[in-house]
Amino acid sequence: MTAADLLACDLANHADIVAAHAVEQPDTIAIVDAERRVSWRDFDALVDATAARLQSEGVGPGDNVAICGYNSVAYAAVFIAALRIGAAAAPLTSSASRESLGQMLRDSAASHLFADTSFEIPLPVGITRVDLATLDGWGAGKPTPVTVSPSDPFNIIYSSGTTGTPKGIVQSHAMRWAYLRRIMPLGYAADSVTINATPLYSNTTLVSFLPQLAAGGRCVLMRKFDARGFLELAQAERATHTMLVPVQYRRIMALPDFDSFDLSSFRLKSSTSSPFDPALKGDVLKRWPGGLVDSYGMTEGGASTILIAHLHPEKLHTVGKVAEGSEIRLIDEDGVEVPPGETGEIVERGPMMMTGYRNRAEATAEAMWTSPEGNRYMRQGDVGRFDADGFLILMDRRKDVIISGGFNIYPSDLEAELLAERGVIEAAVVAAPSADWGETPAAFVVLADGTDPQAVLAAANARLGRTQRITSIHTADRLPRSDIGKVLKRELRDRLTA
CATH class of the missing domain: 3.40.50.980 (Rossmann fold)
Structure with a gap:
């Protein structure tokens, strides 16, 4: 054949x-x-x-x-x-x-x-x-x-x-x-x-x-991967496609001579695996030829969402709509589906579901949610909500949500405010232990030379609600990440407790 x-x-x-x-x-x-x-x-x-x-x-x-x-x-x-x-x-x-x-x-x-x-x-x-x-x-x-x-x-x-x-x-x-x-x-x-x-x-x-x-x-x-090596290779091979994680896009776009490379052969760039900053998406769309697709899903499978960014530039803060043939529901802590427009844990179902975790029947069962109709859904571990147009907005990993004085605080909201400040290259917010509130937000940032971390903290907190305010800020040369760009927040929490 x-x-x-x-x-x-x-x-x-x-x-x-x-x-x-x-x-x-x-x-x-x-x-x-x-x-x-x-x-x-x-x-x-x-x-x-x-x-x-x-x-x-x-x-x-x-x-x-x-x-x-x-x-x-x-x-x-x-x-x-x-x-x-x-x-x-x-x-x-x-x-x-x-x-x-x-x-x-x-x-x-x-x-x-x-x-x-x-x-x-x-x-x-x-x-x-x-x-x-x-x-x-x-x-x-x-x-x-x-x-x-x-x-x-x-x-x-x-x-x-x-x-x-x-x-x-x-x-x-x-x-x-x-x-x-x-x-x-x-x-x-x-x-x-x-x-x-x-x-x-x-x-x-x-x-x-x-x-x-x-x-x-x-x-x-x-x-x-290295940013300059990627651009040199893309230019030499006349690349048409690539799949990069957001931190790779950030490092590539930050190169002072990015615009000197000939990337006109590109038809499509893709991204997945970790949150993609809307401002960075916009920069990629503006300066890098070809389309951009941001997709959301998990290795275990189930459903996925797709944002065709070049067709929906007004939706860069989302991860797109549920892909054809897939289904996503949002549930509360009791496993009950939440009303439209409300925030909940993401569970998904579709043709791309894993068989299971090898040798771990119990872990496989824990990863599933069964609907009232008896259908199996994969539990994503993420929290999100749908906007009025059916585009999914990610809030955070469920385990990363900070509960301070009984209020849920989503680190992604705080990270967005930090990244809005001039001189902030990367930002991650994690829970710090608090005798008064149980947990409070602590920030880790990578800053450009000459940037005052306390000024960044004050400016971000001025825009945040009283229950959201970040209590401490810590600088780092680079945030700890996995090979596919996910910030290892457990390592940051360990630094605080250490």
Whole structure:
């Protein structure tokens, strides 16, 4: 079957689409990393050789293959090779601690770990470790074809890898196919070029990498993100698409010579994973060619919202409308749906729901809310409300809401006031213990040289309500963030209690 035929099916193995591209456009460049440019023929041959060796060592349907490393052709080949033999890819969170990586590896029950040599990971007995740098000579031949079913595991993505106990989110082939169907209409095609500047272990990356791979265009993998390097690469490769997290947009747009780069090839930029400041969205729309889409959802899946920012510049403070085929409800602390216009916890339902947390039936059940009609919804853990036009406005993570003297305070409101002050580059507000009020807001800010933090605090508090006022402000060179740009507020709270 051709790639077009496979994409028209109700379900196909992503690895089969790669094989079809290798036949139809063998000499066209498929994957680019920091060291090489690989054609569809050579990429497919590497996938085949890796898959055949894994299969010869007993790996097949129902098994898992672990990967830990920086973005590379070899990393991508192992991921697709696992799918080719019916196994699931288990990309480990490379930014996690040695202990957490060991926990993830044990949880995955993988027989093989493909990793860069720089990562020290405790290796359980019976697991074969393969250096990603040696992948080209590791295998040979072609694997025996397999057939996948919609419910078969596609990948396991680990959340909470930087703090807490990691949970393995199992995503099925049906879920990934639903992602593909939703994302590909955003202009991914055989002539498009996508830069992936976030790690391949992240769902954020996979929702742009896999559609570009399926479309037959060029995937450009950054080993590690830096703002200037991204712009140089985008200009050189004539990039048409990218998926970046908000902190990456902020660092790119802050470069003094941003406007000197030729970005006219861009058709669409996307963003997800963390709150995207409306002013920053506006700056991207004004100065960076091509459209901008901000999407909201969670790795566990359920529903998602989409803001096509270039069509709705008046809605930049929102994350858009609920995507077609999805459903979002808002519930109160008792699990009762709130009236229209009111704030509540976000629960969602749709075709892109995880199978569950691996080996954690109780955690899976806790992540669900059942409606009065008996339908299952994923609990987002976020708080939000819909405006009169049906656009979703995010307030905060439920666990980050500050309860001071019985009043709910949403840190995002306070952060917006801080960021409105000249000289404030980044801001995060967390709960500080208070003998009088239980909790009070404390701010952490990254400031431009010469900016007075106390003046910033006074100006922001002058605009905030009396119950919202920030009690202390702390400066930092940079806010602690995960590899996909989420502010690690637990670390900031730990600084206060320390």
